[in-house]
Amino acid sequence: MADDALTAGAAARRLGVAVTTLRTWHQRYGLGPSAHSPGRHRRYTPEDMDRLEVMRRLTARGMTPAEAAGWARRAVVPMDVAWPSSHGRDATAEGAAPRRGGGRTVAHARAGPGARGVARAAARLDAASVRDLLEANVADHGVVGAWHEVIVPVLVGIGERYAATQRFIEVEHLVSRCVTEVLGAVPRPSPGTDARILLAATDEEQHTLPLEALAAALAERGVPCRLLGARVPPQALDDAVTRTGPTAVVLWSQQRLTADPGQLGRLLDGPHRPLLVAAAGPGWDRAELPDGVPVLGSLPEAVAAVTAAADPARPRIDLRWC
Ligand code: B12
Structure with missing residues (x-):
């Protein structure tokens, strides 16, 4: 037994x-x-x-x-x-004998x-x-x-x-x-709430589930966000930032191949630089990231970081340790 x-x-x-x-x-x-x-x-x-x-x-x-x-x-x-x-x-089909080991x-x-x-x-x-x-x-x-x-x-x-x-x-x-x-299906904050967080996967990156988890976890906390999803080209991300003026942007890369630090650099150098531009996902190489871009290493860390950046009135967390 x-x-x-x-x-x-x-x-x-x-x-x-x-x-x-x-x-x-x-x-x-x-x-x-x-x-x-x-x-x-x-x-x-x-x-x-x-x-x-x-x-x-x-x-x-x-x-x-x-x-x-x-x-x-x-x-x-x-x-x-x-x-x-x-x-x-x-x-598992009916009649199949269970195999042990x-x-x-x-x-x-x-x-x-x-x-x-x-x-x-x-x-x-x-x-x-x-x-x-x-x-x-x-x-x-x-x-x-x-x-x-x-x-x-x-x-x-x-x-x-x-x-x-x-x-x-x-x-x-x-x-x-x-x-x-x-x-x-996790209920989102009411439509009138201003979304100040933008989540996107890098150009050519098809993996998005961690960003979907982040969006849902934020929603549970009453924090709205915009999730652009998979394969967002650099120009489209720039345009979204210009049009919505987010305070926080999280860019997900699951694979080394799809992690282009230039896509982060463009946001920092652009005319609407968000308070927080963060990299997330195992694809990023920390050594290659532009200065001032933290890596968010886990879902709770990402929730805390973007929530703080979405509401500058709240106490800021120190991202230098990320
Ligand atoms: C689901 C899945 C897919 C789905 C994605 C669906 C979707 N909507 O996201 C589909 C089917 C589309 C897919 C496609 C492909 N996939 Co895929 N996929 C996966 C799988 C099973 C899960 C991905 C995932 O969501 N991981 C999230 C968590 C579970 O993993 P993690 O990121 O490593 O987690 C760490 C950190 O990121 C952090 N973390 C966890 N959650 C969160 C959340 C947040 C917010 C933050 C900040 C951090 C964080 O903690 C973890 C511990 O360190 C992985 C296996 C795996 N182990 O990840 C393969 C995997 C990522 N895929 C892989 C591959 C090769 C592919 C394809 C290239 C296959 C192909 N030949 O077409 C394509 C990619 C095409 C492209 N251009 O992007 C490889 C990548 C190899 C590599 N190192 O680059 C993997 C690892 C599978 C494997 N073992 O070979 N895939």
Whole structure:
């Protein structure tokens, strides 16, 4: 039996529900413990806990237990049958015998249950479940929490899987689309609010999810921004700055190839120099950045820096350490 299998009491404590609730979910909806060794009570495996976590979250959000149980059962399949086989056959297909060992999963090794649930749904190309799980995560933990705990581990896992196999691009596209939809659905500040922050990806840069996370995290805090998205040519960025007069501009580059420090330099030298012109993303080489351009290294750091620059009346943070 897996060492990490839990007794009913321990499972209930971890989930924050009563043991009798667990018993009801087991008897009525089949969400019971699956690990068993002779002479001992059945125990809840990490996969059982993933299902129960989905059940807990959805019932807490007002879904009926029967409906939530349907999602919980669909959202999670055992870790070692989650990923399509290298021959293109989906090992999760009905009737396929579960393979032990050598499990294929897309989530990062350090990923928690939330990320593993999303990764499994993604591996099945089950967009509805990916969206639902992401939405629940954002509702429960906020954009920053969901980004770090769930979205980043899943994206990193996808990147590693792609690097190793040059395959599963369809999973990458599906997850990216779902992340975009869920982050885009976070309510924005009212239309009248003046947006003083401009977010853009560099020319030819197609990676935008971290900027989308930043826009959603700012929105949660009531801070509006303009997100120009992918592949913004230098002239278009200059024009946007001239036309909207932002106090903060964040330019994202995921790849070395797309990181052109000249695009930052133009903003500093232009007639409408923003208070903060920041570089963000692993593509930038700090040594090549123009003076006065900080690198924002994480989502919370970016939220703090642009929020301060958007409202000069607020105490400024010292960006020299960035
Ligand atoms: C999703 C994805 C895509 C999607 C993007 C969709 C979208 N709307 O953004 C699509 C399918 C479009 C795509 C395309 C490509 N991709 Co891609 N993609 C990814 C993937 C899986 C996630 C990208 C992401 O959002 N990362 C964000 C987080 C998860 O990662 P990170 O930036 O490293 O995070 C660090 C910091 O940035 C910081 N941080 C994290 N979040 C935030 C947020 C903010 C606001 C800040 C300031 C900081 C910050 O903390 C982290 C720890 O240091 C990565 C894998 C990966 N590990 O990133 C590959 C990856 C980036 N892609 C890669 C490649 C090669 C490509 C393509 C060239 C593929 C191709 N042959 O066409 C094209 C790019 C074309 C182009 N011209 O841009 C490579 C890049 C290799 C390299 N070093 O340059 C990667 C690493 C995959 C791999 N392992 O090979 N991709």
